[in-house]
Amino acid sequence: MSATNYTEFLAQTKLLTGSDSVYNLADELSKDSDSPLLIVTDKGIKNSGMLDQVLEVLQPLNLEVHIFDDVKPNPTIENTQSIYENHKSNQIKSIVALGGGSVIDTAKAVSILFTNDGPLDKYFGFDLYENSPLPLYAIPTTVGTGSEGGNATVLTVEENNNRFKKLIFGADLFPKVAVLDGKLISGMPGHLVSSTGMDALTHAIEGYVSLNGSVITDALNLHAVKVIGDNILQAYSNTNNITAMNNMVQASCSTGIGMSNGGLGLVHGISHAIGAKYDAPHGIVNAILLPYVLEYNWVSNPEKFSDIANALRVDTVRLTVEQAAKAGVARVFELTEEVGIPSQLNEIGVEEKDIDTLAEMAINDDLYMQPNPRSVSLNDIKRILNKAL
Ligand SMILES: [Fe+2]
Structure with missing residues (x-):
């Protein structure tokens, strides 16, 4: 007999939260099981002083520490393979990823290569x-x-002269520990808060309306919509607002656990095509696309879209469910503008001549098309792209 409405929920990462929680990382590492250790990061993080702070945390543990500090945005299989080749003789036992999505994803890929034969493309x-x-x-x-x-x-891969984003999933690919320290990351440039914060909002909204969601992922995603809506403007306008930064980094992680279990949707399907083709920043592409896709999607589930409006503090008291859903979409358009995100894709270099190719790439990405709450055709995607262009 098989269950109906069956879902599985996986979450295996121990989360250290709050200001200065980076210092608690020392309690999680041990010389016996984690040394030699490889830190994976990028030049921006190194120059910000955050790498020095993490080295200071690790210093009393006397671990053998190796550093790779040159992760590129939108990492490729070749990037990750070369990091592994450069460090395989060091008998690395654990990895610290210090950075944004590209750094963490690179570190995950490298962590697979240390224990499995490459190349990685056979594991997509x-x-x-x-x-x-x-x-x-x-x-x-x-x-x-x-x-x-x-x-x-x-990871980004090249096939038939075109670039695609592809994913490796693993039941044990969850980080062992994640440090969500809003004080450590305070003072970052405001534009990074807006682009990555809007990516988190995209995860939360796409996750909440995903066809693969559950009551549990709804809880993680809908509350994240509320926390992000309440904090993103404060964090963007003053990235030294530590309370807002702590709230944002925790809400973002909440959506990460949500998306691992309930999936995403059309925004990510289109944005992965654009990100692969133009090497464009993931957060900004998502942020531009998000309201245009919501405008298309809301009719599929007005109830849930009106929940999003309420979570974003839209006054819906005198509105019907449909009006509330539409008002929520309008609020996302406004919010995107308020955090300084461009309103059109042409402002980040997307060209009209590529719309057919981008739509084709997106529609073939079943990972994101299947969970989208409203079924979508090639022409629908072209229409959305033309509006957003
Ligand atoms: Fe994303």
Whole structure:
């Protein structure tokens, strides 16, 4: 007999939250099981002083520490393979990922390579590698990836002269520990709060209306909509507002756990096509697309879209459910503008001549098309892209 409305919920990451929680990372690591340790990060993080702060936390533990500090945005299989090649002789036992989504996803991919044969492209899909990856300690430095709470890594691959984003999922690809320290990441540029924060809002909204969601993922996603709506403007206008930064980084992680279990939708389907083709920043592409996709999707489930309006503090008292749903979409358009995100894709270099290719790439991405609450055709995607262009 098989269950009806069956879902599985996985969450395996221990979350350390609050200001200065990065110092508690020392309690999670041990010289016996985690050394030699590889820190994976990027130049921006190194220059910000955050890498030095993490090294200071690790210093009393006397671990053998190796550092790779040159992660590129939208990482490729080749990027991750070369990090592994450069460090395989160091007998690495665990990895610390210090950075945004590209860093954490790179670290996850490298953690698989240390225990499984490459190349990684044979592992695209669900649970296809054999051995558990190395333990991963993730310290997100943005407020949007969600990867620190999830069990997937997104990599860019080239096939037939076109670039695609593909995912490896693993039941044991969750980071062992994630540090959500709003004080550590305070003072970051405001535009990073807006782009990554709007990515988190996209995860939360797409997750809440996903066809694969459950009561449990709804709880993680809808509350995240509320927390992000209440905090993103304060965090964007003053990234030293530590309360707002703590709230944002926790809400982002909540959506990461949500998306690992309930999936996403059309925004991510289109944005992965754009991100792969133009090497464009994921958060900004999502933020631009989000209201246009919501405008298309809301009719599929006005009740849930009116919940989103309420979570975003839209006054819906005198509105019908349908009016409330539409008012929620309008609020997302406004919010995008208020946090300084461009309103059109052409402002980030997307060209009209590529719309057919982008729509084709998106519609073939079943991972995101299937959970989308409203069924979608190739022409629907072209229409959305033309509006957003
Ligand atoms: Fe995303």
